[in-house]
Amino acid sequence: MSRISHIELDDRNLPPPTAEIEQERKVAIFDLIEDNSFVLPEKEGRRAPDGPYHLSLSIREKRLVFDIQTETGAPAAEFHLSLSPFRQVVKDYYQICESYFNAVKNLPPSQIETIDMARRGIHNEGSRVLQERLDGKAEVDTDTARRLFTLICVLHFGG
Numbered sequence: 001m002s003r004i005s006h007i008e009l010d011d012r013n014l015p016p017p018t019a020e021i022e023q024e025r026k027v028a029i030f031d032l033i034e035d036n037s038f039v040l041p042e043k044e045g046r047r048a049p050d051g052p053y054h055l056s057l058s059i060r061e062k063r064l065v066f067d068i069q070t071e072t073g074a075p076a077a078e079f080h081l082s083l084s085p086f087r088q089v090v091k092d093y094y095q096i097c098e099s100y101f102n103a104v105k106n107l108p109p110s111q112i113e114t115i116d117m118a119r120r121g122i123h124n125e126g127s128r129v130l131q132e133r134l135d136g137k138a139e140v141d142t143d144t145a146r147r148l149f150t151l152i153c154v155l156h157f158g159g
Helices: 019-034 084-106 107-134 143-157
Strands: 004-009 054-058 064-071 075-082
Touching: 004 019, 019 054, 019 084, 019 143, 054 084, 054 143, 064 143, 075 084, 075 107, 084 143, 107 143
Parallel strands: 004 054
Antiparallel strands: 054 064, 064 075
16 A cells, blocks of 8 residues: 555645646646555664555645655655756756747647657656655656656746
């Protein structure tokens, strides 16, 4: 049961998302809940509480906060990650997504495919950075990291 069963984004102080961003967020949350792998490792010789977990993602004091609870509401873990390693890849991802959304409206399929391949490459880079930053805090598979990276992008750039 090492998985996330519920996810919440603390976006109270963010501007409303665009329609495209809101759709990306909904898809990422749906896909994440449907299929993910999220393992909390032992800390200081103590086993982590068993999942499934409820995850709350937020940004506090320029840090990405993972607040993890068991399904009964008991605290399981909380960790804070610097946003600095994510800044450039998130910026690149937003720029390529904007190009992609514009291309879908105006360009032929061959050009859309090229932009989409670049978008996926940047997304993969973001998920790799996330997996590195989570090292020792939580173990996630590639698909889980990709979906979490999408949600980080939503929080990082304020919707």
